[in-house]
Amino acid sequence: MPNIALFPGDGVGPEVVAEGVKVLEATGSRFGIEFAFETLAIGGDALDRYSAPLRRDDIRAAGRADAALLGAVGGPKWDDVDSALRPERGLLQLRKALGLFANLRPVSVLPALAESSPLRPEIVAGVDLLVVRELTGGIYFGKPSRRWTSGRGRAAVDTLRYREDEIERVVRLAFELARGRRGKLASVDKSNVLQSSRLWREVADEVKADFPDVELEHVLVDAMAMHLIKSPSRFDVIVTENMFGDILTDEASVLPGSIGLLPSASLSAKPGAGTGTRYGLYEPIHGSAPDIAGTGRANPAGTILSAAMLLRWSLGLIEAAEAIERCVADAIAAGVRTPDMAEPGSPVDSTAEFGADVARRVAAA
Ligand SMILES: NC(=O)c1ccc[n+]([C@@H]2O[C@H](COP(=O)([O-])OP(=O)(O)OC[C@H]3O[C@@H](n4cnc5c(N)ncnc54)[C@H](O)[C@@H]3O)[C@@H](O)[C@H]2O)c1
Known part of the structure; x- marks a missing residue:
């Protein structure tokens, strides 16, 4: 039972x-x-x-x-x-x-x-995507996370940290999910700027070796924010880190018309x-x-x-x-x-x- x-x-x-x-x-x-x-x-x-x-x-x-x-x-x-x-x-x-x-x-x-x-209906026709967001790592949990005041005024820091095992398990799950769907995975990062994203992309490429049947594409997060509005139906499974996922899932949630x-x-x-x-x-x-x-x-x-x-x-x-x-x-x-x-x-x-x-x-x- x-x-x-x-x-x-x-x-x-x-x-x-x-x-x-x-x-x-x-x-x-x-x-x-x-x-x-x-x-x-x-x-x-x-x-x-x-x-x-x-x-x-x-x-x-x-x-x-x-x-x-x-x-x-x-x-x-x-x-x-x-x-x-x-x-x-x-x-x-x-x-x-x-x-x-x-x-x-x-x-x-x-x-x-x-x-x-x-x-417009022709843009949302056929949308069927699955966003996989990493939920327990990244900038919402990284230390240090604090604020202070110095002679130059107020300052604050948050830390975006990922270990490879944290990336690997969520990316692997996303590959498995893509395998059971249309076989397409988009991994979203900001690897042109962030070290953590470069590691994310490297690990995603390594996991890809176990999934020859799944097509992997890397998409920068700013580009993905545009694609979700201009051509959302082109995506199948999307995987990303915690904060990018937080923002992109809210963006994607407006597509069906009611939260x-x-x-x-x-x-x-x-x-x-x-x-x-x-x-x-x-x-x-x-x-x-x-x-x-x-x-x-x-x-x-x-x-x-x-x-x-x-x-x-x-x-x-x-x-x-x-x-x-x-x-x-x-x-x-x-x-x-x-x-x-x-x-x-x-x-x-x-x-x-x-x-x-x-x-x-x-x-x-
Ligand atoms: N996971 C969660 O439990 C969760 C998530 C978001 C917000 N919150 C909390 O909920 C409270 C209200 O937050 P909010 O107003 O920003 O977001 P909300 O999602 O509760 O509401 C936003 C708007 O959507 C409408 N709406 C939401 N669910 C609906 C449903 N099932 N059917 C029809 N209309 C629906 C509401 O009437 C409101 O107009 C806050 O205290 C916030 O912290 C909780």
Whole structure:
């Protein structure tokens, strides 16, 4: 029986996670799998209940499960708390404690929603890319990171440091993922300026020797920022370091037209429950959306698609994952839409109605 840890979190988090669970249960009935769920606390929710954004017991419980599904953390209620206690701190702690070194963000544009993209439909037609971002190294973690004041005024330093093993494991994962898709990998760096990027490029070329069937191209990060807007459909898998990935994934997230649609997976080196799988934390890419929390207007598709990624990457249940993905696309094509996906003035469905529709489709798949 697969065990799934649930971190509903804050704002719309509990609302979208409830729909993820609804669809997982329907998938379980359809495919004869019984899931066991354990609900844990993170973010402002944990802070209110336990005075900490993440408890050690909950980290342990998440690590014992086969995978974890998270909603979102944060909100104005906790904006003024001490920085060590901020809700977002809980998420960073969880990623670090579980060794989640690779963040996967698939971005595709559903034909039914091509008109909702800020880019012209002919530019986003056929977009189907997967960005793999290194998540536990680079400038967000490098030391020294500090500021000081001297006779010449204020100064600050951050450090972009990578070891070859940190680069190798994420680049290798990206090659493996590209092998299972269209066989194309773009490695993004700034090797014309940065030493760390020159090492990144060298290691990527070395790993390439093990993947003769995958085409590797190196792209400078500034050029990639342009390509993602001008010709996003030319890419398959993109791999990059932590900060470049942070920026490029946000840029890529606007292509499908609503932030509520996009799932993500953060994978560790620990094996998952299914053959050839890894332990992972799965979450929609959006935040806690405090402006619409409690109104039934949140789009749960990103969470439902995160649940599909969980089945694929941690449990190895490919058929079940594909059924969910197909049913989300079918529901949207049939006109089931939360407000963020709907044309102004057209009828809308609530968060729960969207989830129930997808669940019904999966049960009948
Ligand atoms: N991983 C996370 O948990 C995460 C990520 C980003 C932001 N945050 C936190 O969330 C809070 C709000 O941040 P923000 O407003 O910058 O980003 P946000 O993603 O919460 O919201 C940005 C906009 O997108 C809309 N939106 C977001 N999710 C949606 C959904 N599922 N359906 C429909 N519309 C949706 C919101 O209504 C809002 O207008 C902050 O406290 C921030 O720190 C958390």
